[in-house]
Amino acid sequence: DAMVIQNPRYQVTQFGKPVTLSCSQTLNHNVMYWYQQKSSQAPKLLFHYYDKDFNNEADTPDNFQSRRPNTSFCFLDIRSPGLGDAAMYLCATSRDWGANQPQHFGDGTRLSIL
Amino acid sequence: AQKITQTQPGMFVQEKEAVTLDCTYDTSDPSYGLFWYKQPSSGEMIFLIYQGSYDQQNATEGRYSLNFQKARKSANLVISASQLGDSAMYFCAMPGGTSYGKLTFGQGTILTVHP
Numbered sequence A: 001d002a003m004v005i006q007n008p009r010y011q012v013t014q015f016g017k018p019v020t021l022s023c024s025q026t027l028n029h030n031v032m033y034w035y036q037q038k039s040s041q042a043p044k045l046l047f048h049y050y051d052k053d054f055n056n057e058a059d060t061p062d063n064f065q066s067r068r069p070n071t072s073f074c075f076l077d078i079r080s081p082g083l084g085d086a087a088m089y090l091c092a093t094s095r096d097w098g099a100n101q102p103q104h105f106g107d108g109t110r111l112s113i114l
Numbered sequence B: 001a002q003k004i005t006q007t008q009p010g011m012f013v014q015e016k017e018a019v020t021l022d023c024t025y026d027t028s029d030p031s032y033g034l035f036w037y038k039q040p041s042s043g044e045m046i047f048l049i050y051q052g053s054y055d056q057q058n059a060t061e062g063r064y065s066l067n068f069q070k071a072r073k074s075a076n077l078v079i080s081a082s083q084l085g086d087s088a089m090y091f092c093a094m095p096g097g098t099s100y101g102k103l104t105f106g107q108g109t110i111l112t113v114h115p
Helices: none
Strands: A004-007 A008-014 A018-027 A031-037 A043-051 A054-055 A064-067 A072-079 A087-094 A110-113 B003-005 B010-014 B017-022 B025-028 B033-039 B044-051 B064-069 B074-078 B088-096 B099-105 B110-115
Touching: A004 A072, A004 A087, A008 A018, A008 B099, A018 A031, A018 A110, A031 A072, A043 A064, A064 B033, A072 A087, A072 B003, A087 B017, B003 B088, B010 B017, B010 B044, B017 B110, B044 B064, B044 B074, B074 B088
Parallel strands: A008 A110, B010 B110
Antiparallel strands: A004 A018, A018 A072, A031 A043, A031 A087, A043 A054, A064 A072, A087 A110, B003 B025, B017 B074, B033 B044, B033 B088, B064 B074, B088 B099, B088 B110
């Protein structure tokens, strides 16, 4: 029944070693989002895709990239993770891009940097 | 720009009692909405309830209801008959502004339900 699935739940990587987090959805939603959430803070939007159109937030570091090869899948690539990138990464989807569209979140991937 | 304020860092409630979580907002959009999300310690964000500014009646979803007062710019979440499983972080969020579908989140309120 899971509708937004994130893999893995926990990821450990080394400082500077590229890492990819994955998200898939069975809702056939047009929009997919990636958020970063640090401990005791609200989620922070990194970027979103409306279909194939990529939209980067102005303050998202260049170190973070994303790919959406098809409707169902979206990936977050961190090219050279630093200690400050340790966080929970949340993927979300919404049917459309609009003010009344609830976003449906996955369970998140908790990223640790050694 | 949108601004969401949750002034209660932590709240405690006895099981089976009702609790109100506060949320105030500021926006220049003539039409807007408010979402509430629940985040248990396991990390997933669960959509609870939504209300649009032009909705005539306060939204209700099971034990959750929104006390929406536009004049006061508040959209408080009321949880009736609290259960132990309600213990979690709760976020109020508003979409819109310069980035139409982007959510602006409040700081969150940690709710603890005591048996």
